[in-house]
Amino acid sequence: MNSYPENFKKLIESLEKLPSIGRKSAIRLAYFLAFEDKFSAINLAHNIEECVQDLQVCEECFGVSDSYICDICNDDSRNNGELCIVANAKDIFLLEDSGEFSGKYFVISDIKDTNIKQLEIKITNNNIKEIIFALTPSLGSDGIMLFLEDKLSHLGITFSKIAQGIPTGVSLENVDQLSLIRSLQARIKV
Numbered sequence: 001m002n003s004y005p006e007n008f009k010k011l012i013e014s015l016e017k018l019p020s021i022g023r024k025s026a027i028r029l030a031y032f033l034a035f036e037d038k039f040s041a042i043n044l045a046h047n048i049e050e051c052v053q054d055l056q057v058c059e060e061c062f063g064v065s066d067s068y069i070c071d072i073c074n075d076d077s078r079n080n081g082e083l084c085i086v087a088n089a090k091d092i093f094l095l096e097d098s099g100e101f102s103g104k105y106f107v108i109s110d111i112k113d114t115n116i117k118q119l120e121i122k123i124t125n126n127n128i129k130e131i132i133f134a135l136t137p138s139l140g141s142d143g144i145m146l147f148l149e150d151k152l153s154h155l156g157i158t159f160s161k162i163a164q165g166i167p168t169g170v171s172l173e174n175v176d177q178l179s180l181i182r183s184l185q186a187r188i189k190v
């Protein structure tokens with residue numbers, strides 16, 4: 001890369017640090033931004049700067065927000081008694097895009113007492129009746145679910161988790177053993 005113009009080299013290095021961007025993609029993107037679509041490049045830089053400055057963690061659900069409390073937490077029409085627990089704030093976007101969930105969320109990034117206290121407050125204040133765990137299937141997730149069910153059992157709520165099994169369009173030979181076992185356990189009548 002010594003023969004590259006200094007700023008172009010820096011741009012490639014920045015892009016290479018992004019998730020799922022390899023060296024070839026970084027060069028292609030850098031060239032596109034620097035030469036082929038300068039307007040998009042300036043716009044992108046501006047949008048990144050605004051997001052970095054404006055976005056924060058919602059104080060109530062720990063999701064992504066542009067204010068102290070996020071729009072979902074503030075939306076009374078979503079008080080349907082359901083609370084979806086996710087492990088990462090960005091999972092909320094995936095669930096929102098699916099359009100299948102209309103309750104509230106809570107991000108449980110790590111199991112600390114302070115976080116559980118806030119989860120209890122969220123459950124009480126929002127009159128939550130059902131907790132839905134939307135966690136990536138793993139033994140660690142099973143541990144988190146058992147732990148939370150135990151900690152929250154006194155609140156008289158029900159617990160469920162998203163179904164697991166064989167993803168659509170994936171052949172059985174490419175499915176890991178845990179998913180295969182879970183899909184058998186969660187089989188349904190046809």
Ligand SMILES: [Zn+2]
Nearest residue numbers: 058061070073
């Ligand atoms: Zn929120």
